[in-house]
Amino acid sequence: MVERALASGRRGEALRETATIQRAKASPYLLKLSPCFHLRQQNYLAQYINYQCIMAAAKKMDELLVSWLSNDATYESIMDMINTFQATVSDHCATEQLDSCSDIDDGSSHASPRGIIPPFYPATTTNGSLAVSDRRFRRKTDSLGQLQQASWDGSVAAMIPAPVAMDAASSQRTLSEEAAAASAAAETISVRDLVQSIFQEVGVDATAAAEEQGMSNSMEDSMSISRKYLLPEQFVRITKDVCRFPSFFNGPLYQRILDLWNAMSCTPNEPAPMKYITFEMLEWFYKSEMEPFDMVDRFFRLVKQPQHNFIERNDFLPFIKALLSDHPGLEFLSNHAEFQEKYAVTVITRIFYSVNTCHSGRMTCRQVRRSDLLQAFYQVDEEEDINKVTRYLSYEHFYVLYCRFWELDHDRDYRITKDDLLKYGDHSLSHMVVDRIFDAAPRPFEADSASREFLTYESFIYFMLSEEDKSNEVSVRYWFHCVDVDGDGKLNNMEMRSFYAVQLHRMQCMGHEIVPFEDMLCQMMDMIKPANPDYFIVEDFLQPECCQVSGALFDALFNLNKYLLFEQRDPFVERQKREDEFDCDWDRFACIDYNRLAMEEEAREEEAMEIDWVTVDEDGDAAAAAAGGQIAGVATP
Numbered sequence: 001m002v003e004r005a006l007a008s009g010r011r012g013e014a015l016r017e018t019a020t021i022q023r024a025k026a027s028p029y030l031l032k033l034s035p036c037f038h039l040r041q042q043n044y045l046a047q048y049i050n051y052q053c054i055m056a057a058a059k060k061m062d063e064l065l066v067s068w069l070s071n072d073a074t075y076e077s078i079m080d081m082i083n084t085f086q087a088t089v090s091d092h093c094a095t096e097q098l099d100s101c102s103d104i105d106d107g108s109s110h111a112s113p114r115g116i117i118p119p120f121y122p123a124t125t126t127n128g129s130l131a132v133s134d135r136r137f138r139r140k141t142d143s144l145g146q147l148q149q150a151s152w153d154g155s156v157a158a159m160i161p162a163p164v165a166m167d168a169a170s171s172q173r174t175l176s177e178e179a180a181a182a183s184a185a186a187e188t189i190s191v192r193d194l195v196q197s198i199f200q201e202v203g204v205d206a207t208a209a210a211e212e213q214g215m216s217n218s219m220e221d222s223m224s225i226s227r228k229y230l231l232p233e234q235f236v237r238i239t240k241d242v243c244r245f246p247s248f249f250n251g252p253l254y255q256r257i258l259d260l261w262n263a264m265s266c267t268p269n270e271p272a273p274m275k276y277i278t279f280e281m282l283e284w285f286y287k288s289e290m291e292p293f294d295m296v297d298r299f300f301r302l303v304k305q306p307q308h309n310f311i312e313r314n315d316f317l318p319f320i321k322a323l324l325s326d327h328p329g330l331e332f333l334s335n336h337a338e339f340q341e342k343y344a345v346t347v348i349t350r351i352f353y354s355v356n357t358c359h360s361g362r363m364t365c366r367q368v369r370r371s372d373l374l375q376a377f378y379q380v381d382e383e384e385d386i387n388k389v390t391r392y393l394s395y396e397h398f399y400v401l402y403c404r405f406w407e408l409d410h411d412r413d414y415r416i417t418k419d420d421l422l423k424y425g426d427h428s429l430s431h432m433v434v435d436r437i438f439d440a441a442p443r444p445f446e447a448d449s450a451s452r453e454f455l456t457y458e459s460f461i462y463f464m465l466s467e468e469d470k471s472n473e474v475s476v477r478y479w480f481h482c483v484d485v486d487g488d489g490k491l492n493n494m495e496m497r498s499f500y501a502v503q504l505h506r507m508q509c510m511g512h513e514i515v516p517f518e519d520m521l522c523q524m525m526d527m528i529k530p531a532n533p534d535y536f537i538v539e540d541f542l543q544p545e546c547c548q549v550s551g552a553l554f555d556a557l558f559n560l561n562k563y564l565l566f567e568q569r570d571p572f573v574e575r576q577k578r579e580d581e582f583d584c585d586w587d588r589f590a591c592i593d594y595n596r597l598a599m600e601e602e603a604r605e606e607e608a609m610e611i612d613w614v615t616v617d618e619d620g621d622a623a624a625a626a627a628g629g630q631i632a633g634v635a636t637p
Contacts, residue, residue, distance in 0.1 A: 152291060310362035342402055346397075354371060390583065416460055470555070496521065
């Protein structure tokens with residue numbers, strides 16, 4: 001057998017047969033069992049090969065399933081099929097329910113076939129009547145398109161409130177009847193008539209004779225409306241119903257009318273400035289500042305200084321202060337002047353971050369028109385929970401920004417140095433990009449920046465908003481300007497390789513799997529699909545189909561923690577992020593970080609309470625021991 005193997009040239013098989021014969025000579029029992037052993041070995045080998053094939057097939061099926069479900073078109077088609085099936089089943093169940101209830105008395109036919117009433121249905125009491133809620137909702141402001149061209153003598157839809165008697169009959173009204181009653185209560189009158197009715201109703205006589213001299217009601221009604229004026233607290237109806245501004249604009253609007261009128265009318269013959277607004281002043285202001293303009297222009301002209309054609313950051317201060325004193329969601333800050341100031345600075349900086357995209361510190365009317373700033377002001381005026389207005393004004397967002405700044409500012413000088421910024425996010429940023437942030441990153445109100453050796457609180461807000469949400473245009477331009485070292489508007493391979501070299505060194509030091517630069521770049525090219533394969537430009541990152549993943553390249557270049565999370569991401573988790581309640585990555589991050597900070601604060605408070613209780617117990621024991629000693633000392637003699 002060995003000779004045949006040698007003759008055929010199978011040297012390996014000949015050597016194995018020779019070894020088997022030698023072992024058989026030493027152990028005949030082994031030679032006897034070797035055929036069975038080889039048979040079992042072949043069976044085990046066949047089973048192992050089958051197992052590997054099955055596992056490979058299962059793994060491949062999992063990969064195909066994940067890839068298939070990750071496709072948006074496939075996911076939408078599956079959801080449509082599920083919705084269609086549920087609708088068919090619901091219709092079938094409803095038909096069966098109607099058939100089964102056809103012989104039942106009408107008194108029991110009002111029950112829902114699903115057994116659960118959706119929460120947006122009106123609540124009912126035990127006897128079936130509509131429950132009357134005690135909560136008083138604020139009337140919402142009309143859309144921006146309404147009243148934009150309303151003239152002083154033109155028509156305007158004004159709500160004339162009617163008294164509502166809360167009796168048993170009114171509680172039985174349906175929602176449609178209430179809507180019909182509300183629409184019937186809306187009358188169309190001119191702006192002049194609406195203002196006259198407000199002055200006649202709540203206006204105060206200029207001489208206060210009606211109250212001081214005890215005039216009768218008939219004599220008071222006969223007074224000319226030109227003799228009446230409105231106090232700031234009475235002017236709110238003009239702000240809301242006539243000018244259609246949010247209610248917290250009342251104070252700044254009142255003061256602006258007085259300033260413009262006094263600047264125009266004060267002469268050497270009449271130097272005394274007006275302190276209250278009369279009908280004549282309001283008519284002049286409406287015709288000159290409101291009537292020729294649409295809603296955005298009215299807002300812009302109200303906020304900016306009269307001599308300027310742009311808005312500066314200090315122009316927003318009166319409005320934010322009015323919001324702090326007026327909004328119920330910010331009432332707890334009334335006794336904390338320092339935090340009121342920081343909240344105002346945070347809101348104004350966030351407004352300039354999103355609206356003033358050129359970072360000049362001067363906001364134009366065109367920029368305001370392209371933004372959602374005015375809508376955010378209307379929303380916060382209608383919403384009692386300030387944290388539901390995530391654009392610009394959320395207190396939770398301010399809390400996250402300020403606490404992160406406070407954690408890094410160890411010496412409490414309100415300045416962040418390079419060493420401080422390197423600690424951000426558990427040292428996730430590379431030293432190279434930190435140097436670029438201090439040297440070249442856009443900063444708010446740059447004309448006021450005296451030095452680039454540190455980051456102010458406003459500059460830190462720009463950095464943090466850009467770092468935690470790289471899917472918007474402002475943050476993309478922020479980081480592109482930092483990574484574009486030569487400033488030519490092109491991100492080439494040499495610049496990216498220099499940043500990524502630091503990342504490779506950090507991966508090696510931390511024991512992570514090394515991802516070569518070529519592999520990373522190829523992956524980013526496939527995701528972003530630049531117009532030119534030799535370099536990236538900022539417009540490549542702003543494409544609609546890749547705006548959600550464009551920040552992955554920046555993370556790969558300077559944020560190692562986020563890049564590793566991106567490499568190990570779960571497609572199902574990514575889909576859940578796209579379908580959650582948050583509008584952007586910043587809202588998601590702020591919510592998570594605020595909950596973390598709140599839990600840490602609660603833990604500190606509980607620990608402080610425990611320490612206080614221990615101190616009280618120790619003081620009590622010491623006092624008891626001292627009292628016992630005194631008693632013993634007195635009793636000893």
